[in-house]
Amino acid sequence: MTTIKGVLFDFSGTLLHIEPAESWLRAALTASGTAMDEAELARRAAALERAGALPGGAPPVEIPAALAGQWEIRDRDARLHRAVYTGLARQVPLPAPELYDALYERHKTAEAWRPYPDAAEVLAELHRRGIRIGVLSNIGWDLRPVLRAHGLDRHVDTCVLSCEHGLQKPDPQLFALACRELGLAPSDVLMVGDDRTADGGATAVGCAFLPVEHLPADGRPDGLRPVLDLVG
Structure with a gap:
């Protein structure tokens, strides 16, 4: 494995x-x-x-x-x-x-924007374990200030935004680019996202994929914690 x-x-x-x-x-x-x-x-x-x-x-x-x-x-x-x-x-x-x-x-x-309740905890624990962390988003503006304002940026190594590359998920080129930004082979990377089509496209380049439910923040208090089991 x-x-x-x-x-x-x-x-x-x-x-x-x-x-x-x-x-x-x-x-x-x-x-x-x-x-x-x-x-x-x-x-x-x-x-x-x-x-x-x-x-x-x-x-x-x-x-x-x-x-x-x-x-x-x-x-x-x-x-x-x-x-x-x-x-x-x-x-x-x-x-x-x-x-x-x-x-x-x-x-x-x-x-x-409201962070999911477990977002900061999961990012911090991954960082503590030495896991490289990226944010890969289909978006039309720079989300980095939002991450910074909510204290989530401190554990993020790279942000790959569709509007900065003229590509959007599920284009395999964008996933490959994000993996290069992490300095890792796709087979060493897990993609986590709420869109099984867009985010699930990561499997085309060899990444693993973990879907989460698209729910309001207070309706999904611990949806990100399974990530810690997968990288444990």
Whole structure:
């Protein structure tokens, strides 16, 4: 049996979870100085969620034809990522045009993300054992400040972000690149993620794969701890 020497973690839905749509919209309203009563806020937040406008949240119930092709490759480029998600949000009428950009900016803040309860403990223990640690994410912006704000960066050796390489999971090239960043052969690396298609693509280059459930942070208190058994 191969000894695991490195672990790659997905970001959204694996190490951290995005805030609910209502608090996301409320924060954007506050940032833009726009008033909205609570009942209307709840309705608009639900509509934004159905539209799939919150990155890291639920996917769109229906993707507009004009965005369909871009949706599939949204994580390869930062400008495209912003255009797709603000485009989805614009399907929902909001009282001020600046709210669409405010919503996008909000989701990139540390306050919009909640670490899973066992994330810090698992990363610290892996680091203590001498395991190389990376974050490999399909994302359109730099997540490093969010990791730093939550104290998770101290144990992470490298971050490989799709938008910085023009590749997105499950492209084998991105997994191979991440393994090189760890300085390890793929056969020595475990990929941990909540998407069996995107993250599970790691097996194509020879990595092991451990799926976790995509649940709110308080609904998955110890989903990452099985990693410690696999690298023990």
